Amino acid sequence: xxxxxxxxxxxxxxxxxxxxxxxxxxxIGQNMLWGKISDRHKMRAQLIVVGEIxxxxxxxxxxxxxxxxxxAGMNFAAGLALITGLSILxxxxxxxxxGWAALVTDITTPENRGNFVGTTNFIMxxxxxxGIILAGSLYADGLGFxxxxxxxIVSIMLLIGATxxxxxxxxxxxxxxxxxxxxxxxxxxxxxxxxxxxPPKQNEKAFHWFLIALTIVVLGVASTSQIFPLxxxxxxxxxxxxxxxxxxxxxxxxxxxxxxxxxxxxxxxIGRTSVILAGLSMAVATPLLYxxxxxxxxxxxxYGVNGTAFMTLQTAGFALAGDIIPDHRRGRLLSRYNAVMAxxxxxxGLLIGGxxxxxxxxxxxxxxxxxxxxxxxxxxxxxxxxxLVFVAKVRKDRYSxx
Numbered sequence: 491x492x493x494x495x496x497x498x499x500x501x502x503x504x505x506x507x508x509x510x511x512x513x514x515x516x517x518i519g520q521n522m523l524w525g526k527i528s529d530r531h532k533m534r535a536q537l538i539v540v541g542e543i544x545x546x547x548x549x550x551x552x553x554x555x556x557x558x559x560x561x562a563g564m565n566f567a568a569g570l571a572l573i574t575g576l577s578i579l580x581x582x583x584x585x586x587x588x589g590w591a592a593l594v595t596d597i598t599t600p601e602n603r604g605n606f607v608g609t610t611n612f613i614m615x616x617x618x619x620x621g622i623i624l625a626g627s628l629y630a631d632g633l634g635f636x637x638x639x640x641x642x643i644v645s646i647m648l649l650i651g652a653t654x655x656x657x658x659x660x661x662x663x664x665x666x667x668x669x670x671x672x673x674x675x676x677x678x679x680x681x682x683x684x685x686x687x688x689p690p691k692q693n694e695k696a697f698h699w700f701l702i703a704l705t706i707v708v709l710g711v712a713s714t715s716q717i718f719p720l721x722x723x724x725x726x727x728x729x730x731x732x733x734x735x736x737x738x739x740x741x742x743x744x745x746x747x748x749x750x751x752x753x754x755x756x757x758x759x760i761g762r763t764s765v766i767l768a769g770l771s772m773a774v775a776t777p778l779l780y781x782x783x784x785x786x787x788x789x790x791x792x793y794g795v796n797g798t799a800f801m802t803l804q805t806a807g808f809a810l811a812g813d814i815i816p817d818h819r820r821g822r823l824l825s826r827y828n829a830v831m832a833x834x835x836x837x838x839g840l841l842i843g844g845x846x847x848x849x850x851x852x853x854x855x856x857x858x859x860x861x862x863x864x865x866x867x868x869x870x871x872x873x874x875x876x877x878l879v880f881v882a883k884v885r886k887d888r889y890s891x892x
Contacts, residue, residue, distance in 0.1 A: 512836075525824070537588055538593070595815070744797070748798065773800065
C-alpha cells in the first residue's frame with residue numbers, strides 16, 4: 491500500500507501520513523467510544539463481528555472512491571482519498587481490536603494467559619507473512635490496487651472471519667472472567683494468590699506506570715523503522731538489492747514468530763517481568779549493531795533478533811496488562827494499551843527517527859550513514875530510559891510479577 495500510495499502522491503511525507511492518521515483514528519475510536527461500550531455492555535464478540543463486517547464493506551467503498559479519481563486522471567486526489575478513507579475505516583475497525591483484546595483477557599487466566607497470547611501472536615505472524623506474499627504477487631506495479639483485486643480479497647477475508655466469529659460467539663460467555671474469580675486449587679501459583687488481595691485502584695496505578703514505560707520503549711523501538719530500509723540501500727553501507735532488503739525485513743517477522751510461543755510459555759513459567767526485561771535487553775542491543783553488520787546475512791540475523799525483542803515485549807506485555815487491569819475496566823484500559831502499541835505504525839518514525847536524521851544531514855552536515863547510525867543509538871537510549879521506568883515503577887511492585 492505504501493509503495494502504491496507513493497506512486498500516486500509522489501512524496502514521502504504524504505505517504506507516511508497513512509500510518510499516522512490510521513493510528514490516531516484507531517486510538518480515538520478505542521479510547522473515546524469502543525472501550526466504554528465494551529465495558530458497559532459486556533460486548534466482546536459482538537464488537538469483533540461488527541468491526542470486521544464494517545471494515546470489509548468499507549474497503550470496497552474506499553476502492554471505488556479512489557478509482558473514480560484515478561479514472562479522472564487525478565492521482566494525487568486518489569491517494570488522499572485512500573488515506574482519508576482508510577483512516578475513517580480504522581476508526582470503526584478499531585472496535586474489533588478492543589473486542590479481541592478484552593475477549594482474550596476474559597477467557598484466559600494468569601496461569602495460561604502468556605501461552606495463549608504467544609500462540610495467538612504466532613498465528614497472526616503467519617497470517618501477516620501470508621498476506622505480504624499474496625499482496626506482493628498481486629501487486630503488479632500497482633494494478634492489484636488500481637483494479638481492486640487486493641481490496642476485494644481483503645474484504646472477502648474480513649467477511650469470512652466475521653462470519654466464523656458470529657457462528658462461534660454463542661459459545662463464548664458475555665461476562666468477563668476476572669482472574670480473581672478463578673477457584674482456588676492446590677496447583678494454583680503463589681503469584682496468582684498474591685493478586686487476589688490487590689485492590690483495583692492499585693492494579694490500575696501499576697498499569698498506568700507500565701503504559702508510561704511501554705510508551706517510551708515503543709517510541710524508541712519504532713523510531714528507526716522508516717529509516718532502516720533506507721539505511722540498507724546506502725551505497726556507503728551494505729548497498730543491498732531489493733531481494734536482499736526483503737530477506738532482511740522477513741527475518742524480523744521470522745524472529746518474532748519464533749519468539750511468540752516461547753515468550754508466552756516462559757512468561758507463564760518464570761514471570762512476565764523477567765521475560766519483558768529479556769526483550770528490553772535485545773531491543774537495546776540490536777540498534778547498536780546495525781552499523782556493525784558486515785554483510786546481508788549478519789544484518790538479517792541482527793534484525794531477526796530485533797523482531798524477537800518486539801514480539802517478546804508484545805506477548806509478555808499483553809499478558810502482564812491482562813493480569814493487572816481490573817476486570818470491570820478491561821475494554822477502556824486495553825484500549826490505551828492498544829494505542830501505545832499502535833505508535834509503531836508510523837508516528838514514532840515520523841516524529842522522532844525521520845526528523846532526527848534530517849536535522850543531522852541538513853543542519854549539522856553529517857553524512858547520511860552517520861546520521862542513521864546516530865539515530866539508531868538514540869533508539870537504544872530511549873529503550874534504556876523506558877526500561878529504567880519499568881524497573882523502578884513496575885517490577886518493584888510485588889503484584890506485577892504475575
